[in-house]
Amino acid sequence: MLSIVITIVGILTLGIFGLNYGVDFKAGSSVDITFKKDVSSQKAAFEQYLKDNDFGSPGMTFGAKRVTLRFDDVLSDTKEKALKAGIADKFDKDASMEVNTVDVEIAKELQGNAIKAVLIASIGIVIYVSIRFEWRFAVAAIVALLHDAFIVISLFSIFRLEVNLPFIVAVLTIIGYSINDTIVIFDRIRENLRFAKLKSVTDIAKIVNDSIWQTMSRSINTVMTVLFATICLLIFGSESIRLFSLAILFGLISGAYSSIFIASPLWLLLKSKQKPKANVKSSAAS
Structure with a gap:
């Protein structure tokens, strides 16, 4: 009975919403940022910084010293450099950033x-x-x-x-x-x-x-x-x-x-x- 319930609800959610694909299965960019200090208390400030600087509201996984951003669109070189410079200026000058991009094909x-x-x-x-x-x-x-x-x-x-x-x-x-x-x-x-x-x-x-x-x-x-x-x-x-x-x-x-x-x-x-x-x-x- 448990399997039937989960299966029926799963079919409905798959039919209506589909799966929440990550950047591996859809075009976009994934940005992994590693900080040297604890930034867990700065999540709200980080989200506001992204909005104020035209980065939108990407999917975000926020850890103590690591943040992963998932953009639906591929970040241009200009955007990557601006994001890296902003993070160094506003949050941690020693932070490192890795960008992974997947195109449609x-x-x-x-x-x-x-x-x-x-x-x-x-x-x-x-x-x-x-x-x-x-x-x-x-x-x-x-x-x-x-x-x-x-x-x-x-x-x-x-x-x-x-x-x-x-x-x-x-x-x-x-x-x-x-x-x-x-x-x-x-x-x-x-x-x-x-x-x-x-x-x-x-x-x-x-x-x-x-x-x-x-x-x-x-x-x-x-x-x-x-x-x-x-x-x-x-x-x-x-x-x-x-x-x-x-x-x-x-x-x-x-x-x-x-x-x-x-x-x-x-x-x-x-x-x-x-x-x-x-x-x-x-x-x-x-």
Whole structure:
């Protein structure tokens, strides 16, 4: 039910507002400014300076000694020099500034490559799982993967968080983590099936349930270990990786429960539709 709610709200926000793309995926300039002193108390003054000097109201991430500005338009050389001179004059003469610019064509290429990366990874996983296990496992696994990726995308759309290249890296990392957790459960299901005497769908359901419980401690230990590391990155890490850490955090939680509550029950549903063999009778058939 939680997944359905997040998915529906995510579809609505994506349809109405879309994603909040960073400079990596749209034309514009990103300016990273590093100060030698603490300027956290000067945020209002900094915003006013930008408005007064015709820089508009760019997106801003304001830290103690680091400020990141995101302009929708590409800054000209004149604007860059004026911004650097103004910062040195008004805030910190020892501040350093780095400007990264993306034009329209590069932004479109990055978007296309990001989509291709996710699709290729998903197709590769389907092929591998189909060969290693069976097609029902592959379908269940890919549905769980798409669920995890879309939950993260939905949450970023709902909360209007910035989507940039580290976000794509986070999604691919989540896919790898989620499939690993899912495969562990699927492998235990397959092992238990080898020695089971199946007479009905209820027997298969019991095997799935037992397999989940047999791997539960491993799943909990794994997710908690990675979760602690991710929370530390989120709290103590720099501004540049904060959204990456947040995306990983969303994906970890989603991936942990999708392997148990989505992938495994979906495989059971597909398996229950299989035509009964001589030694396995579907409860529906009986």
